[in-house]
Structure formats: C-alpha cells, structure tokens
Amino acid sequence: MEAGLFTANNVWMMMCTALVFFMHLGFSFLEIGLTRQKNTVNILFKNVFIICVGLLLYYIGGFNLMYPGFEDIDAGFFKFAGFGIAAPENGMTPEYADGGYTWWTDFLFQGMFAATAATIVSGAVAERVKLGGFMIFTLAYVGLVYPIVGSWQWGGGFLSSLAYGEAEGFYDFAGSTLVHSVGGWAALIAIYLLGARKGKFDENGKPRAIPGHNLPLAAAGVLILWLGWFGFNGGSVLSADPAGTSLVLVTTCLAAAAGGVSAFITSTIMYKNYDLTMFLNGILGGLVGITAGADLMSPNEAVIIGLFAGVIIVLGVALIDKLKLDDPVGAVAVHLICGIWGTLAVGIFGAKAGIDQLLVQLAGIGAAATFCSITGFAILFTIKKTVGLRVSEEEEVEGLDIHEHGMDAYADFRMNQH
Amino acid sequence: MEAGLFTANNVWMMMCTALVFFMHLGFSFLEIGLTRQKNTVNILFKNVFIICVGLLLYYIGGFNLMYPGFEDIDAGFFKFAGFGIAAPENGMTPEYADGGYTWWTDFLFQGMFAATAATIVSGAVAERVKLGGFMIFTLAYVGLVYPIVGSWQWGGGFLSSLAYGEAEGFYDFAGSTLVHSVGGWAALIAIYLLGARKGKFDENGKPRAIPGHNLPLAAAGVLILWLGWFGFNGGSVLSADPAGTSLVLVTTCLAAAAGGVSAFITSTIMYKNYDLTMFLNGILGGLVGITAGADLMSPNEAVIIGLFAGVIIVLGVALIDKLKLDDPVGAVAVHLICGIWGTLAVGIFGAKAGIDQLLVQLAGIGAAATFCSITGFAILFTIKKTVGLRVSEEEEVEGLDIHEHGMDAYADFRMNQH
Amino acid sequence: MEAGLFTANNVWMMMCTALVFFMHLGFSFLEIGLTRQKNTVNILFKNVFIICVGLLLYYIGGFNLMYPGFEDIDAGFFKFAGFGIAAPENGMTPEYADGGYTWWTDFLFQGMFAATAATIVSGAVAERVKLGGFMIFTLAYVGLVYPIVGSWQWGGGFLSSLAYGEAEGFYDFAGSTLVHSVGGWAALIAIYLLGARKGKFDENGKPRAIPGHNLPLAAAGVLILWLGWFGFNGGSVLSADPAGTSLVLVTTCLAAAAGGVSAFITSTIMYKNYDLTMFLNGILGGLVGITAGADLMSPNEAVIIGLFAGVIIVLGVALIDKLKLDDPVGAVAVHLICGIWGTLAVGIFGAKAGIDQLLVQLAGIGAAATFCSITGFAILFTIKKTVGLRVSEEEEVEGLDIHEHGMDAYADFRMNQH
Amino acid sequence: MKKVEAIIRKSKFDEVKKALHAIEVNFLSYWDVTGVGNEKQGHVYRGISYSTTDIQRRYLVIVVSDDFLERTIETLTKTASTGNVGDGKIFVSEITEAYRIRTGESGHAGIN
Amino acid sequence: MKKVEAIIRKSKFDEVKKALHAIEVNFLSYWDVTGVGNEKQGHVYRGISYSTTDIQRRYLVIVVSDDFLERTIETLTKTASTGNVGDGKIFVSEITEAYRIRTGESGHAGIN
C-alpha cells in the first residue's frame, strides 16, 4: 500500500477520534441544559469523570477485553488479552488493519467510544443519583460490561459469526446496539431502581414537567453531537475509503435531519406546540437509528429510517412517562428504543435486508439485552444495597451541587455576593 | 490518479463539510447572544429547523437544481435535473471532479452551504417574525431561490461564462455573492417588510439600544463561525491541493483578524468605547469580504480587504439604523454589504484585478440583486398577506418563547420554581 | 514524494491548525467561567483582541523573527528575516519541510500558537487589569518575546544545539517551555506587579474564595482545550506520519485523563469535597505536562506524567494562594509549573531520559525563565509606570464591563429592562 | 409618606414608567417576582402540557409623599391595566421615616 | 388588611404553597433573596473552604384581610419549619389600602 493512502486513512481516523471525543461536550451540554440549575456542577463532574476514567479503563484492560483476538474457530464469548496496551510489531505499518489506521489510532478511537456507554446512563439518572455510587457503576460497566459485549461482535466473537439462513452474521455498523443499547439498557434499569425525581409525578401518578435550565446549551449539545457523529459513523468505516465514508456521512446527516423534522411534526400534531426539546431529541433519534446500518443504506432509506426514528422518539418519551419512569433527558427513548430500531432496520432496509438477517438482528438485540440487563441490574442493585444509589431527599431538594460539591454552577450569577 | 491523493482530497472535503455544518451552531449562538432572552427558544427552533429542512430540501431537489448540468453551449439560467439524489456511475472514482472528492461528498458539502442563506435571514428578522411564516419562507428560498442563483455560477450557468474584455467570467470563489448576498438581500427585504422591533426607535425616530442577553455565547458564535470558515473557504478549493488550500486558509484568517481590528479601532474612535459586538461583527465582515477571492489574494491583499471590511461593518451598522431598519445581529452589514465588497474586491485586488473584471463582478452582483430582491419580495409579501409575517404586539412584548413554544429558554434559571 | 502523501500531510497540518485556533474559544470559556459576571465582556474582548492581533503580529514580523534561518554554524540568539510574509520558491512543494506541509500552512500553524502566550497571561490578570495596558503588553510580548524565545529552539537557535554529554540538545516537542512557560512567567510577574483582586485576601492574609460565574462554560472550555490539544501536539509532529501522530494523540489523551483523575483524588483527599474546578485544572495540567515529550513517551509513561501533573496542580494552586498571589484561573499552576514539570519529564522518562538530558532541560528552562522574566518585568513595569496596569478601585468593584465597555455581558438577563 | 407597592405585568412596565415620569414620580425601585393569582399560563415541556398560576411579574416600590399618593395610584391603575385577569395589585402602606443615604437628610428630602 | 412577609427555605416552598391553597390563600407574590442569619453553609472553591451566612431563601408577600391573618401565620409556621436553624421569619405589617389594577376596585376586592 502506498504511504499516501495509509497516511490519509490514518488522518481521517484520527480526526474522527477527535470528533468522537468532542461528543462528550455535546452530551454534557445536553444533559445540563435539560436539567435543573441546582444539579449542574454534579452533572459536569460526572461527565468529566466518565471521559477520564473511561479512557484510563480502556487503557488498563478494556481494549484487550474488547479485542482479545478470538481464535477463528471458536465463537467467542469472553477472552482477555492482558493488562496495559502495547502496539504489536506491525501495528504502525499498513499491514495492520489493511492500512486503515495504526494500532495507536485504533486504541484511541475505540477508547473514545467506550466512555459513551456510561454517559448515556448519566443523563437518565441525573438529579438524584449519588456521585459515589455512580462512579462505582461507571468503573464496572465501562471497564467490563461494555468491552465484553463489544467483543462479541467487533472483537470477532460469536455475534459476528451468528449465521442463519442467508444472513452471515449479526450486523451493527457503528453501534446502535453495541454502544447505544448497551448504555440504554443500563439507563432503563437504573431509572427503575432509582425511582423518579421528587415532583416528577403528582399524587395521581400524572407526570409533571420539570423544565431544564438552559435550552441554548441543550441545543448546542445536540449540534455538537451531530458533528461528533461525523466521526462516530464516519470513523466506523475504519479507513478513509472515499466511497464508503462519504456515503456514511450522507446517510447519517439525512437521517438526523429526517428524525428532527418528523419528531417536530409528530409532537406539533400531538401537543399543538412547537417543542424544541422534541425536535432536538428527534435529531438524536435519527442519528442513533442510522448508526447500525449507515454504510448499507441509500439516501432514501436513510431518510425513511430517520422519519420513523423521529416518531419513535415522541412516542417513546411519552411511553417512559406512562411507565412512571423518569428520564430527564430522554436517554432511553433515544439510545435504547432508537438503538433497537436502528438494529432492526438493517434487516428491513438496505443491502442486507431480509427476514433471516432480521432474525439474526433480533438475536443480537436479545443477547445484548440479556447480558446488559443482568449485569447492569447486578451492579446497580449491589450498589443500592451497599453504598447507596440515591441521594437523600434533603439533598435532592436543595440540589446536589451544594451537598456533594459545596459549589454553585453560577455562584456569582445568582447570589451576586462579590 | 493515485488512491492516496484521491483519498486525501476526499478526507479534506469531508472535514470541511463537517466544519461548515458546525457553522450552524455559530450562527445560532451569535443570534441568541445578541437578542433578548424571551425569544431564545424561538431562535434556536428556527435555526435547527433550517439545518434539517435545508438539508432535506437539497436532497429532494436543490442539488439537482443547482448543478443541473447545463450544456456547454448555452449560458444557462434554469434547469432541473430531477428529484432525489443518486450518484452517477463514476461518482465514487477519481474521474469525478478530477479526484477532488466523491459525488456523495459533493452533495453533502453543497448541502451544508444551502441552509446558510436562510440562517442569515433568521438573524435579521429575529424577535418579531412569525414562526409559521418564516418556515414557509425557508422552504421557498432555500428550496428554489438559492439553488437557482447558485446554478448561474457554480452550476456552470450564464454568470460563469459572462466574459467582458479581459474578464473571462464572473468570479465568486466561495460565495460572497452566491451565499452571503443571496441571504443578505432577503434579509434586507424582510426587515423592510417586517418593520422594526417595538422599542427600537423612539418617538423621534432615534435608534435605541436593545442589548442582547448573552454576549459569551455571541462571542463563541463568532469564533465557531471563524472555525467554520476554514471549511467554507478551504473546502471551496474543491480538493486538498496543498498550495491552494493553505493559501486560502492564510488569506481567510488574516482578513478575519484585520476585519476585527479595524472594526474595533473604527468603533472606538467613533463611539469612544471598546465595543465587543463591533469587534465580533468586524471579524465576520472580514470573513465575508475575503470569501469571493480567498484563492486569488496575497496575504497583504487579504489584510487590506479585511481592514476595509471592518470599517464597512461599523458604518454599515450605523447606516441600517439611520434607514430606520432594524437588524438585531447586523446581518445586512455583514452578509450583504461585505458580500458586495468582497465580490468587488476581486476586480480590485489579486490575480484577476482589472476594470473589466470589476464590471463583470458588478454585473454578477446586479443579477443576484435583481433576482433575489424580486423573488424574496414576492415570497415574503405573499406570506405577509396570507399567513402573516409578524407576531402580534402582545406576543412580541411577552416574548415568542412563551407564545409560540410555551417554553422558557432558562425556565429553571429565572423562576426557580422547582 | 508522492502527491498523495504530501497532500495527506498537509491536510493533517491544516486540521491541526484549525484545532489550535479553536483553543482560543476554550481559553475564553475557561476564563470567563472562573471569573465574575461583571468582568465578562472585558475578558471576551481581551481574548478576541489577542487572537486577531496575535495573528497580525505574526504576519508582520513574528514569523520571520521565530524562523529567521540561523546559519548552521552559529548558535543563534536573535535574527530577523524581515517584515511581511512571502512563500519561498519551493514553499508549496514537497521539498519544503520534507513534504510535511506547505509554507503557508507552516505560517498559519505557528501563528495560531503565537497568540496563546498572551492568552495565558490574560487569565491570570483577569478582573483587574487595565485594558489599554494589557493591549500594549500583548503587542510587545507576542510580537517580540515569544518569537525570540521560540527561535532559540524551533527556529534552530542555540537551545536546539545545546549539547551536553549524551544529550544532543534541549528538547521541547510542542512547547511546555516555549509556549506554556513563556506565558506562565509573564503571568507570574504580572500578578505580582498587579496585586490581588480586592477581597481575595482578608485582613489576616487568608485567601478567600471568589467563585466564578459560569462553571458550565468553564468545563466546556477545558473540553475544547483538550480537543485543541489534538492539534497542538498532533500537529507538532509536523507531518501526518501515522506512527508519530497516533502515538502523540494517545500519550496526550492518557496524560490528560490521568491528570484529571489524580487532581480529583488529591483535592478530594485534601479538601474532602469533589471540586470540579480542580478536576478541570488537573486535565489541563496533564496536557501541559505531556506537551514537551508527547512523542517520546510510552502510554505508561504518559499516564505517570499526567498523574504527577494532577498532584502538582492541586499543590500549585494552594501555593499561589499561600504566596498571596491571585490567579483566578490557575494559569501559573497549569502553564508555568506544569510546563516546567513537562520539560523536566523529558529528562526523566521516555526515549531521551538521562541525567545529561535532564541538565540540558534545566538549562533550557533557565534560559526561558531569565529572558521572559526580565523582558516581561520590563514591559509590565514600564506600563505600570506610564499608562497604568490596574483599574481604579471603583472600576474593579463595579466591574470592568460597565467602565471600559459600557456594556453588560448578560444585559437582558439581569435587568430585564426591555 | 406612603409606600406604594405595585405588582404589574412586565410588558406594561415601559408604559408605566413613562406615565409616572409625566406626573413627576421619578424615583422607584423594581425587581422581578413570581406572582400567584387568578391568571393561568399554559406551558408545554417534552410533551407534557401544564398550566401554572405562577407568572412572572414586576414588583415596583415607590415611596411618595402623601399628596402624591392619589395621582400615583390613578396613573398606575390606568396605565398598567389591560382588562384581562392578571393585571396585578397595588398595596399602600405607611412609611414612618425616610433618609437619603448620600446626605443623611430625612423627611421629604429623603424620598426624591 | 395585613401584609405578611415570610422568608422561608426554597425547599419548603411547594409544601407551603399547597398548604396555603388549602386554607384558601391563593394570592401571593414571591422572589428569591439572600438571607443573613444564624444558619451557616459550607462551600469549597478551588481548595478554599469557606462558610457563609448568606443563604438562598424565598421571600413571600401575602396580603390578607385581617380575619385570614391567624390561619395564614399558623399554616406558615407549621409547614415551613424543619426544626433546624435557618427556617426563616414572618413579619406582619399594616396595609392602608389595596387596589386591583384590572378594575380599579379597592378594599377587600383589591386583594384577591
């Protein structure tokens, strides 16, 4: 392979890594924007913690757990290739990964993904989760659960070779299931175990609105996430292949736009009002929905997937409310429900569509659901029974910022003491 | 062409696409920063709407309207290549566009530009335009007017071959006229038809200040726009040609810096005060000014163009006030006046300078002015007479956020109800 | 060299340039986030000024002062290659800089670095420095001091050939000393000459907390700076060499993460509270710490350097307080102290480690310290005695925004007059 | 001396201020409060519609000498009303003494 | 008529509002203030721990007719207290006259 191509590939992959890193600012902005002012420092702290610790965990063992090198013959469930990271001999040459990137780039790109799973949960449990408990959860879930599930498919494990009829294996291009649903399942279990924020449901169980404190930052968060998805999906091509990457960007952007517009229309019809937050969630729904098959779809199919995702978001947010669950940022609707939708869409639309593929997709969804639910529940339940998962009522009412951090997010803004 | 070069070109173009996309966050931040809090959700909604719908319109028909493939022989005014997008046979090979990018990248890069025209208008009409009317305007202007004007030059139409004397055609590298003035003309007409915000002029017609509510976001918006211009101008080279792209980045950045400094100095002299918003507008003026000839100028010429643009901005903002027009973010001064300045500068400075070229540039400006004014007026006037263009006085006073969206931008910030 | 490789290299360098540019938004956000609302416009103004003027100064003479082309035989201290910029004959070909980038890219990448030195100072002197005085300081320091020190090493001057024993020259990959310490020394001198903000120390000299007004923006600033460091360090490879760049990104990110975590743990132990601002400063400390040797370290060594940097930050911030110096954003601890630590780390860890190298590193630190202290003091002292360095007490109490700019950062937010 | 406390619509403030100025009431202090009363405001957030009786209002404190009281009340009731529920209230109470901080003067000199 | 001014914990506000509603006190205005009193709150910022007596409180103004006064006070003291230092204060003063801006009515009609 010519040096120019190898270098161009690697440049693309590094830029995509940077964009995926930047998504963490998007998540942070979205989360603080849709929650109350009194918990802002806490949310920022959680998110910064996740990024730093996620990367370190991936360096300590996550990468070797996710890409352990299963033997070709076995359909791997679990294997650990040892602590720390060290580039293999040919890791810096075009021989590695067909010249798509170097081994270092590989590690960093995957490492940036890793933290995302916990970030998704962070949004759902916001405003009531105990910081200590959440940090322990992050260590366990990002350090172990995420890479193990990832190894089943991207690490060459049993899902990747799960053939059935004409289907040659489970397919999840950039992680509708492996990233988003993995986070989404834990989010769902966590909000079930945690209970709703005080005031979220009235005496009769009717949901009440708890408006967020900074919609400009929420909107900025979504636009930053969309930008990040250029790298999230674009980088999942694992090279800068011109045809592949540019198609992926087109399908990604069209699905995002379609998701936004359809969520906007649906919610305007249902609620007779132009709801910005639904529009924003619809964009994210479209993005998550296209993620599993971004490289398989035509522009038209991408638009259709996005349109469905937008509707799903609006209904999903309402459903969560109806189930008396409390998800301040809509993480379950966006990441879990649209994650499932996107994974199924691979069997319905695009190059791999077919009933066999659809069944394999279902099997993959089921496998992730089972493993994530069980481990997620085990981790969270253990935390609940030991260090505790939820802050005291007093702390919740007065805000986590003062209690856990002794700090106000906008100290000088509100008190003007100085 | 070697695969490495093709890939590197396409990587550059995709990154530029991402940067142009990111400009939408810059526009949003600038616009909400310079306006009042009570209209913030409305502005965010408009901007998110523009991005999503702009992209979808371009997919539905805009791209084929802008690049319809005029026959070599005719000097095209209008042609439509059909609905939807589908890559041509060689669209993914170096044969397409001299290996500068793939057809998909082409579509997406151009699609990101498309929405910009409406975003410019959005800033000018902020705080009083009816959401429904503005959405209709966006559909018509982004869906039809923008791509038609674009086709005259970038689509190979009559402007591109408008020869006169030594001049071989109209020249507009990245869109001082085709993007910025196209948006600027509609902005000018819109604010004329809409009238000023209540309170903008006192009984004697003297302009009054209506300070924006968030200057940090306004400043962030301008820096994000500057960053986006790396892609806007850098990508307009239409390949990653090292000499071309790097010169364009240098001229772009120097013009921005010079525009900022000269606006700062001019406004400090005129108003005896360090006005941050003028400094910021000056930077944008420099950027718009260099856009038409970013690839033709030397660094020295870029600095001169920027210096003039900065002065123009300060005078332009004052002029708009004097004309009793109300443009909360300075969109007309930045995009229209500096857009014209930049287009003329191609005939005055740089590789193509000459009186013939200057006349052709003037002709191009005139063509865009005529078409945009007429269509813009027709669209906006029709809206005004039917669904209406301006919100009720009550709604304007109480804020569009509560009336159109039933939502506060910083609900928990101000009321602290929860 | 093949065109593809040259182009890919240049694309990488241009993207890195864009990322370094974007750091200025990070600095701005961090600085306004950690300071009081009443000085926000002033801080934004200073930062926008620095970017624009820094770039113009570099164009006028800085670049030619920093890269004057010392003769191979002499160990240069000072040389000036003339005003303005003009690309050398082969500047756009692979012959220039081994095909790593074009001459234009070289100028712009280095130009983006230049402004950083003043930005560091800006944070330290915030909330009390006179705008006029600070602008003069910026002109002198960015225009002269920074490029002269830079020329000693990156321009091929005496530091780059300072051999001793086994050490073949001072080493500072991306500027722990040449950028961060250069800014840090001036910051230290400036806060010494300026004195503390009113209210920072009580009658008994005990430091008091002056909380910042917008921690979400502060956190965003740090994440944007981290993103920018992909370009700052990644671009300092001066080509897109896959092995080199990808290793640098890995060491950079791991050091950042480790710095954050260790600062968080240290401050939690010392102060029994989860301090977000320390976590954020720790990340920056890790980034500055790895900067001098990002290309020499293994991942393990990068983590160790980051862990130390995090501890240093917490102790450094406390030390500055103990010295009765007032540094609102922690610039001295981050840029100066961690800059020194990073420079020394090159002699302790990684490919060049050794006692000889350590001594040479010390010498380089000393040279920069001497020159920057003397010139910094001379400039700042002269300003203090002439136009003045500090605002009046009244202005400080009421805020620089109203006095110097006649403007509020969130006018409509607080007064709701309109 | 009387203290007049008026709770009005924010949107009426400019008009009220101008009208007070016309009758030479040039001194006042104001801030924004939340009012609970008869008026209801509809909101929607993430699909949940809710209405709240808690509405943003502006609270004005105007200390006037007794002979200014009547015209102040009159001006307020006239300019601040829209005729719709939610226009607000005016409360009058007694001020024992007033001082101007700058000079220490008290009495009438203390209020304007 | 009496003006009841209550300075309470923000966290108690919802409860208080509901309790007032139950005794048919449906009209009030409130805003957030900083209170200086007995309670202290610990803070940390960049390693400096400090405690402040300046704490966020909510300030309620409720104008009631005299016969409502007692139950209003009772309700407030009962629902707003936690038993910890810092629960706040209630001040009662005389209102000379009240007007409803919408209609110009005064007297009892002016307060609800």
Add this chain to the structure above:
Amino acid sequence: MKKVEAIIRKSKFDEVKKALHAIEVNFLSYWDVTGVGNEKQGHVYRGISYSTTDIQRRYLVIVVSDDFLERTIETLTKTASTGNVGDGKIFVSEITEAYRIRTGESGHAGIN
C-alpha cells in the same frame, strides 16, 4: 419593631454588612433590584450610546427592635454613602408582629 428597607450601591454591600455586624445587627435579607433615581449611567451597544436612570442596586430588609433603630440608620447612612448622586435611600416602617418559623415564637424572639 421596625422594618428598615435600604436601597444601596452593590459595591458598598460588603462594607455595610461588616458595619452592621459590628453593631450586632446580624439578621437581614437582601436581593438585587433596579433603581430609578437621579443617577445616570452611560452605556453603548453596537454604536448606540444611551444613558439610563435604571441602575442595579441592592435592596436590604432589616427588621430590628425599636431600640436598635437609631444605630442601624446611622451605620447605614455612614457606610453606604460615597457622596455621589445615587447612594440610595432608607425607608422605615412599622412591623406589627414577627414570628420565628422554626419555633413559632413571636415578638422580639422573632427577629433574631
């Protein structure tokens, strides 16, 4: 009991608080208001210079027993004044009754 309402410059607040503390007035509530008065402030925004009489002020409410009134007023007029137009005003009025929410006590016990 008396209610002292003082409208002062924000920049004088720290000093005032300390001085009040020195005369053992440790209880108060405050918030930020906009004051309309004699003082004018120059502003510029996007090239339009304008001056406004609406200036940020801090509003202090201090309820004191009658024997504390004099020294409170004195301290306020002394420490809050700069001698320039715009220093603010102090208003004194009667408080009928005060209650401490925590204990329900009234009278003097209710105010500190």
